[in-house]
Amino acid sequence: MKVALFFLLINIFSIVGVFAEEHQAYDLLITQDKLVAVQVVLLIILVVIVTFLIRQEKQIKSLEDRIK
Amino acid sequence: MTYEKFTTQIWWKAITIVLLFYTCIYGFIVKVPDLPILEQSIRNLFFHVPMWFAMMLLMMINLFFSIKYLSSNSQRNDVIAEKSALIGLLFGFLGLATGSVWAKVTWGAWWVFAEVKLNATAAAVLVYCAYFILRSSFSDSEMKAKFSGVYSIFAFVMFMVFINIIPRVSGSSLHPGNGGNPGFNSYDLDNNLRKVFYPAVIAWIGLGLWLSSLLVRIQFVKRKLDSID
Amino acid sequence: MLEQANRVKYLILKEAYLEWRNKSVLASMLLYVIGATFIVYYAFEGRIEFQSWTAIFWVIVLFSVINIVGKTFEKEVNQQYYYIRGLVSPIELILSKLFYNAFLVFFFELIVYVEMTIFFGIQIQDSSYFLLVLFLGGIGFSNLFTLFSTITARLNNIVVLPVLGFPIILPLLILVLRLTNISNIEVDFDEKMINIGAMLLLDTITFILSIILFPYLWSE
Numbered sequence: 026m027k028v029a030l031f032f033l034l035i036n037i038f039s040i041v042g043v044f045a046e047e048h049q050a051y052d053l054l055i056t057q058d059k060l061v062a063v064q065v066v067l068l069i070i071l072v073v074i075v076t077f078l079i080r081q082e083k084q085i086k087s088l089e090d091r092i093k
Numbered sequence: 094m095t096y097e098k099f100t101t102q103i104w105w106k107a108i109t110i111v112l113l114f115y116t117c118i119y120g121f122i123v124k125v126p127d128l129p130i131l132e133q134s135i136r137n138l139f140f141h142v143p144m145w146f147a148m149m150l151l152m153m154i155n156l157f158f159s160i161k162y163l164s165s166n167s168q169r170n171d172v173i174a175e176k177s178a179l180i181g182l183l184f185g186f187l188g189l190a191t192g193s194v195w196a197k198v199t200w201g202a203w204w205v206f207a208e209v210k211l212n213a214t215a216a217a218v219l220v221y222c223a224y225f226i227l228r229s230s231f232s233d234s235e236m237k238a239k240f241s242g243v244y245s246i247f248a249f250v251m252f253m254v255f256i257n258i259i260p261r262v263s264g265s266s267l268h269p270g271n272g273g274n275p276g277f278n279s280y281d282l283d284n285n286l287r288k289v290f291y292p293a294v295i296a297w298i299g300l301g302l303w304l305s306s307l308l309v310r311i312q313f314v315k316r317k318l319d320s321i322d
Numbered sequence: 323m324l325e326q327a328n329r330v331k332y333l334i335l336k337e338a339y340l341e342w343r344n345k346s347v348l349a350s351m352l353l354y355v356i357g358a359t360f361i362v363y364y365a366f367e368g369r370i371e372f373q374s375w376t377a378i379f380w381v382i383v384l385f386s387v388i389n390i391v392g393k394t395f396e397k398e399v400n401q402q403y404y405y406i407r408g409l410v411s412p413i414e415l416i417l418s419k420l421f422y423n424a425f426l427v428f429f430f431e432l433i434v435y436v437e438m439t440i441f442f443g444i445q446i447q448d449s450s451y452f453l454l455v456l457f458l459g460g461i462g463f464s465n466l467f468t469l470f471s472t473i474t475a476r477l478n479n480i481v482v483l484p485v486l487g488f489p490i491i492l493p494l495l496i497l498v499l500r501l502t503n504i505s506n507i508e509v510d511f512d513e514k515m516i517n518i519g520a521m522l523l524l525d526t527i528t529f530i531l532s533i534i535l536f537p538y539l540w541s542e
Binding site: 063064085 | 117
Binding site for chain 3: 163212213216217219220222223226227230231236239240242243244246247248250251254255258
């Protein structure tokens, strides 16, 4: 689980890296409207991370309550 | 408010989620200043810089709880210190990764020797890797906590010296605000950027706290189940 | 206060006496240093640039320091722990070790310096300034590695020492390399003193940290 999260986070930032890269192949990403494509991928990953975190939070909460 | 009480609360996690989405949505829409080399890559400001802030904060938590462990001998403090350092290290790697791609665009290389801050942070990342190697080489948990606590206090102080004193003395850095380069405040960080930058800082710091506190709480539950404390 | 100073003095003397009686350790370290410089001499075929000279010099010093200082607490932690603990306070112990190691490191630095000068000729212009750099740098190195040698003594594993020490020693090393450069070029007096000041600051910080943190490592 932890490892998965790590790679997800790494993913986010490699995408940021891609759009920052001024290589010819990425030229299409530099223009303002193509930024949206990057953004969508970023948001999908973010949603995955946040749902993962919320699920973990709930699980731990119930565990803590049971132990108490 | 204690750490344990704070981490079970919901409100700041909600704020973190909201601000994370705000950063990732508005950060791409906001009109950025048209700077020659930076161009659109200046949006990396919302990702790269807050990574370091989050790392610094987590390392400070690590320092605080290491000191607390040495003065109180409660293993719980050591758990908090360890997990904070772990997530701090993660953010350190992310900071290096985002910084590296940014450097490739603006400075033309993945790694720049003349850049004191880059080398200092690489050293800091190495230091905290050594911290975990040290931890893994002890089998006795009390000794592990004590020795790694001492090590992390020493490491933090030297790290502060590194990033604060050495660049002043040797004075070569490509970062804004160093050695002749103008700081963010003077021209880079206009009001539009500020509107995303400060929330982004809070969002990433919140994410770091959330991740580390989850790990801490998992550990606490485990300890309770094993009836250690 | 005076009593404690006396005890520290006796601890240092004891250290020196033991070292002298068991000459093989000292002799092997000497040979290590001489052998290392000789290898470098052959590898460079007797000619060397100043920058390489600086790098080689400090690398040899760093590695010999690790070997010299790394076994500081071997006896204390394993065989004589309860005996020593009953006799002196941890502060007195660490003080004596710091002083003794600083002296030892400075001694070996001098030997490397003399060796390198014999093999490669005079490379440093301002040698009195460089000696000061050697002295202060040696103090910094010994402060740092003395504290960590407690950890490796407990672990019974000297291999961990470079892993722990190298990333942390980096600020010190950068400063020392810079000071070595300064001692070879013409700079005004203020510039020289500012850098010495930074060095002194680092020495003080590592010294204070060692003294504060050592009692935690020493107690069981």
